Amino acid sequence: MSTSSAPGDLDAWRGLPALQQPEWDDPDELRAVAAELAGQPPLVFAGECDQLRDRLADVARGEAFVLQGGDCAETFSGSNADAVKNKLQTLLQMAVVLTYAASVPVVKIGRMAGQFAKPRSKPTEVRGDVELPAYRGDAVNGFDFDADSRRNDPSRLLKAYHCSAGTLNLCRAFTKGGYADLRQVHAWNQDFVAQSPAGRRYERLAGEIDRAMTFMKACGVNPDAFHEVEFYSSHEALLLEYERALTRIDSLSGLPYDVSAHFLWIGERTRQLDGAHVEFLRHIRNPIGVKLGPTTSADDALALIDRLNPHHEPGRLTFITRMGAGRIRDALPPLIDKVHRSGAPVAWICDPMHGNTFEAAGGYKTRRLDDVLDEVAGFFEVHRALGTHPGGIHIEFTGDDVTECVGGGHGLVEDDLHQRYETACDPRLNRGQSLDLAFMVAELYRKSS
Numbered sequence: 136m137s138t139s140s141a142p143g144d145l146d147a148w149r150g151l152p153a154l155q156q157p158e159w160d161d162p163d164e165l166r167a168v169a170a171e172l173a174g175q176p177p178l179v180f181a182g183e184c185d186q187l188r189d190r191l192a193d194v195a196r197g198e199a200f201v202l203q204g205g206d207c208a209e210t211f212s213g214s215n216a217d218a219v220k221n222k223l224q225t226l227l228q229m230a231v232v233l234t235y236a237a238s239v240p241v242v243k244i245g246r247m248a249g250q251f252a253k254p255r256s257k258p259t260e261v262r263g264d265v266e267l268p269a270y271r272g273d274a275v276n277g278f279d280f281d282a283d284s285r286r287n288d289p290s291r292l293l294k295a296y297h298c299s300a301g302t303l304n305l306c307r308a309f310t311k312g313g314y315a316d317l318r319q320v321h322a323w324n325q326d327f328v329a330q331s332p333a334g335r336r337y338e339r340l341a342g343e344i345d346r347a348m349t350f351m352k353a354c355g356v357n358p359d360a361f362h363e364v365e366f367y368s369s370h371e372a373l374l375l376e377y378e379r380a381l382t383r384i385d386s387l388s389g390l391p392y393d394v395s396a397h398f399l400w401i402g403e404r405t406r407q408l409d410g411a412h413v414e415f416l417r418h419i420r421n422p423i424g425v426k427l428g429p430t431t432s433a434d435d436a437l438a439l440i441d442r443l444n445p446h447h448e449p450g451r452l453t454f455i456t457r458m459g460a461g462r463i464r465d466a467l468p469p470l471i472d473k474v475h476r477s478g479a480p481v482a483w484i485c486d487p488m489h490g491n492t493f494e495a496a497g498g499y500k501t502r503r504l505d506d507v508l509d510e511v512a513g514f515f516e517v518h519r520a521l522g523t524h525p526g527g528i529h530i531e532f533t534g535d536d537v538t539e540c541v542g543g544g545h546g547l548v549e550d551d552l553h554q555r556y557e558t559a560c561d562p563r564l565n566r567g568q569s570l571d572l573a574f575m576v577a578e579l580y581r582k583s584s
């Protein structure tokens with residue numbers, strides 16, 4: 136049931152409006168960079184993308200749950216071993232909580248190894264009487280507020296590729312080489328988080344897992360079954376020149392795959408039906424997602440399905456809804472209802488971050504953990520009422536002890552935000568807040584199943 140695309144289709148987007156693309160000031164340099172990227176090795180393989188599509192088909196059928204998360208904006212300087220390990224460790228801890236406490240297979244997808252480009256609300260940033268191009272992610276320009284740093288520099292695309300390769304290599308080593316072994320559940324809970332309320336709760340759960348594994352071993356189950364985990368990479372497919380340069384024809388199937396990540400999504404700002412992003416992504420064979428904000432109508436959702444998954448292939452299309460805690464209970468039901476009645480197999484994931492951002496008194500962009508939890512609770516309520524499957528969560532977090540979102544076990548308040556506000560774009564949950572969220576989601580899942 137594959138969608139066949141002629142090679143020319145992969146460039147049809149070039150004739151369409153492409154929002155949120157940087158104005159590169161040297162087109163020749165961009166062409167040279169794209170040519171160099173096109174000659175680089177793939178970051179992921181077609182077979183892995185197919186495997187993720189199968190996993191997401193399980194999600195659409197109600198048999199698994201997605202945990203997708205990582206940085207809002209990865210940075211080149213943050214692509215180091217400690218930061219990557221901390222993020223992965225947080226993802227693994229959350230996944231263990233969900234798998235054990237909710238008894239559901241968890242599909243683990245990092246917002247990692249490629250999340251280097253950001254859509255922005257405004258093209259420029261003004262500080263005092265200086266106006267400069269907005270920061271659009273390390274793949275485009277620099278975070279520092281000076282004219283040189285904010286230049287849209289095509290060579291950054293190459294650096295984004297290399298940082299993605301390094302990050303993914305580390306993730307593969309951690310998840311396949313023994314670090315993600317379930318017998319390590321305690322080891323993931325070291326450092327600052329171990330003493331937090333969420334860390335202590337996690338430690339009790341890890342103790343139960345230990346006992347369960349000892350029991351299974353006694354029953355003859357081979358403990359090597361718990362040695363490695365499946366991990367997938369994802370990012371917003373925003374910079375079309377980059378994604379196009381990394382799209383290859385798979386030698387086995389003859390079909391095009393974007394080998395920059397296993398899963399790509401189209402953002403809320405670039406999901407226009409007649410836009411370049413939808414056109415480009417409809418031709419690649421990777422599993423894909425679309426973010427849906429509160430203004431999305433049920434007909435918009437159906438039209439996206441028609442374009443992106445016309446043959447209703449299970450696992451091909453995921454809708455990531457980001458309505459906001461105040462809107463989800465009204466905005467989501469009509470979408471799910473109509474899509475469900477159309478018979479299209481969609482995995483529904485809740486992004487409880489992007490509809491809940493506000494500016495705190497000190498000027499920091501932040502989010503309340505309570506709003507995040509409330510949006511997730513609304514997501515489960517809506518699905519329960521409609522008899523559909525709440526298929527997962529998509530969140531922005533870091534493995535570090537940052538102070539970017541308020542609330543959680545340590546009771547962070549707006550006055551604390553300045554202490555460790557390190558994000559390059561939107562506020563992320565810290566490790567303790569991420570664990571709080573995982574425990575709550577596990578509880579909601581158990582009640583709704």
Ligand SMILES: O=C[C@H](O)[C@H](O)COP(=O)(O)O
Nearest residue numbers: 207253254255256257560561
């Ligand atoms: O992560 C999402 C967007 O890039 C981000 O919310 C845009 O933020 P802005 O409104 O500050 O541009």
Ligand SMILES: C=C(OP(=O)(O)O)C(=O)O
Nearest residue numbers: 254402403404426457489
């Ligand atoms: C920009 C993002 O979200 P959205 O498209 O939902 O605004 C994002 O997830 O980084």
